Amino acid sequence: MSVLLDQIRGAVVGRSPVVYLLSSEEERVMEALAGIAAENGDPPIRVWTCVNGLEGAPDPEATRDPVAAMAEAVGCQTPTFFVFKDLPPFLERPEVVRSLRHIYYSGREVEGRYVFLLAAELAIPESLRKEVQLIEVPPPDESEIAAQIERVCRENPGYVISTEALGEVILALKGMTETEIRHVVHRVAQHSHASKDELLEEIFTEKRNIVKKSGFLEFSPPRWDISGLGGLDNLKDWLNKRRHLFSREALAAGVPVPKGLLMMGVSGCGKSLAVKVISSLWQVPLFRLDMNLVFSGMYGTPEEAFHKALKTIESVAPAILWLDEIENALGIEEEGLKIDSHIFSAFLTWMQEKPPLIFIAATANRIQALPAEIIRKGRFDQVFFCDLPTEPERNDIFRIHLLKNSANPDDFDFKMLAVMTEGWNGAEIEQAVISARTEAYYEGRMFSQRDLSAAISKIVPLSETMEQQIKGIRSWAFSRATPASKYARRRG
Ligand SMILES: Nc1ncnc2c1ncn2[C@@H]1O[C@H](COP(=O)(O)OP(=O)(O)OP(=O)(O)O)[C@@H](O)[C@H]1O
Numbered sequence: 001m002s003v004l005l006d007q008i009r010g011a012v013v014g015r016s017p018v019v020y021l022l023s024s025e026e027e028r029v030m031e032a033l034a035g036i037a038a039e040n041g042d043p044p045i046r047v048w049t050c051v052n053g054l055e056g057a058p059d060p061e062a063t064r065d066p067v068a069a070m071a072e073a074v075g076c077q078t079p080t081f082f083v084f085k086d087l088p089p090f091l092e093r094p095e096v097v098r099s100l101r102h103i104y105y106s107g108r109e110v111e112g113r114y115v116f117l118l119a120a121e122l123a124i125p126e127s128l129r130k131e132v133q134l135i136e137v138p139p140p141d142e143s144e145i146a147a148q149i150e151r152v153c154r155e156n157p158g159y160v161i162s163t164e165a166l167g168e169v170i171l172a173l174k175g176m177t178e179t180e181i182r183h184v185v186h187r188v189a190q191h192s193h194a195s196k197d198e199l200l201e202e203i204f205t206e207k208r209n210i211v212k213k214s215g216f217l218e219f220s221p222p223r224w225d226i227s228g229l230g231g232l233d234n235l236k237d238w239l240n241k242r243r244h245l246f247s248r249e250a251l252a253a254g255v256p257v258p259k260g261l262l263m264m265g266v267s268g269c270g271k272s273l274a275v276k277v278i279s280s281l282w283q284v285p286l287f288r289l290d291m292n293l294v295f296s297g298m299y300g301t302p303e304e305a306f307h308k309a310l311k312t313i314e315s316v317a318p319a320i321l322w323l324d325e326i327e328n329a330l331g332i333e334e335e336g337l338k339i340d341s342h343i344f345s346a347f348l349t350w351m352q353e354k355p356p357l358i359f360i361a362a363t364a365n366r367i368q369a370l371p372a373e374i375i376r377k378g379r380f381d382q383v384f385f386c387d388l389p390t391e392p393e394r395n396d397i398f399r400i401h402l403l404k405n406s407a408n409p410d411d412f413d414f415k416m417l418a419v420m421t422e423g424w425n426g427a428e429i430e431q432a433v434i435s436a437r438t439e440a441y442y443e444g445r446m447f448s449q450r451d452l453s454a455a456i457s458k459i460v461p462l463s464e465t466m467e468q469q470i471k472g473i474r475s476w477a478f479s480r481a482t483p484a485s486k487y488a489r490r491r492g
């Protein structure tokens with residue numbers, strides 16, 4: 001049975017005379033109300049809209065004003081479901097608020113009479129909060145999604161989704177509205193041989209479009225294989241062990257879904273790259289939240305914009321939410337002083353209450369700026385520290401970038417490269433390989449060890465220019481985070 005039906009049933013059983021149904025899915029909610037009415041002796045369902053007035057009134061047009069329509073409802077002594085659809089803008093009028101209060105108090109005396117306020121936005125006046133029961137209508141649950149798929153398959157004979165694909169498809173469709181689900185499945189059903197992957201791709205495209213409308217979330221395509229991330233073996237192990245936890249089987253078995261990961265550390269060591277890898281490895285779409293846009297004022301106050309962003313990401317779960325440079329993103333300044341503590345505390349609360357199918361991947365550079373609350377156990381499943389790569393890790397990174405640049409790693413002297421790049425980060429190694437290739441290409445040949453050595457000698461690594469800062473980061477992280485590398489260094 002669907003969660004939505006259960007929630008409305010709960011309100012009816014609890015005899016709440018006024019129920020606010022927060023949803024943009026009018027059709028779906030009306031169907032659910034019809035279902036509940038059928039279970040309760042089939043009372044009439046009378047709908048009010050600002051255009052048609054109240055259905056079943058002697059003169060519906062005369063009840064376009066909600067005060068008149070509510071007077072009808074107050075006078076009604078028999079079991080009836082009233083559904084008010086366009087009420088939010090009228091709730092600023094004191095007469096409307098007063099009429100709702102009448103409905104509430106008189107409704108307690110009339111068995112079976114309920115007034116539902118159905119709206120896409122939340123607009124309960126402060127003074128009515130006690131009287132009105134709020135139901136935030138959840139997106140279709142698995143049984144409802146399955147029913148929609150079945151319906152589309154019935155309407156498109158010849159289109160079949162295999163039983164083993166069905167689980168993954170249902171999971172991918174979570175968070176979408178009924179109409180969106182129908183559209184996307186219909187579209188794919190036009191090609192009767194569409195494979196599971198094509199269907200999933202179509203669903204992710206649809207989700208990407210939903211998110212695009214919000215403006216500040218950016219979809220990052222799953223194009224980054226874990227083999228392109230050098231070193232960081234502890235981190236990779238952690239990710240590998242969790243790669244199946246977003247599957248339907250794992251969810252059905254009740255295995256806890258990971259909440260989030262915080263990666264902190266030295267610049268250019270692959271933190272952002274690691275986040276992109278998670279999406280490909282787990283096959284869960286990744287969305288980066290652009291906090292500059294949240295703070296820009298283009299989407300209302302930062303609080304409103306941030307809240308909207310979190311709601312949007314909830315609507316496309318399962319998803320990974322990427323917060324890059326969290327210390328800037330959440331308005332945290334050096335020394336732990338907060339510029340915008342509202343956003344920070346809203347974020348912490350949300351992390352505790354967020355739906356389980358959203359994984360947060362956060363990265364941070366100026367880790368000393370992070371307040372203790374955020375690192376405390378329980379918020380993130382794991383806090384990793386990405387240090388400068390050790391010798392075997394640098395070899396790994398060289399190999400990756402040599403292959404990426406069409407060179408044969410066997411032609412290079414790794415021992416020597418490792419010695420020359422002590423203290424380098426991954427980004428600098430990549431830069432050296434690219435610059436060697438570019439120089440050689442100019443001379444019309446493939447690059448060699450000599451070109452690479454020459455390129456290396458021209459680059460001054462960050463660890464030289466920022467030695468003190470890096471030492472500081474290391475000693476700070478030493479006691480607070482797990483090394484992402486399996487070759488953890490000693491302190492200092
Ligand atoms: N461990 C690594 N393996 C392979 N490539 C790496 C690695 N670390 C860095 N790189 C290369 O350097 C680039 C920059 O790394 P990335 O942006 O992930 O670093 P970062 O830790 O997020 O840095 P910042 O703190 O400056 O944002 C990557 O796109 C990748 O090409």
Ligand SMILES: [Mg+2]
Pocket residue numbers: 271272273324363
């Ligand atoms: Mg980064």
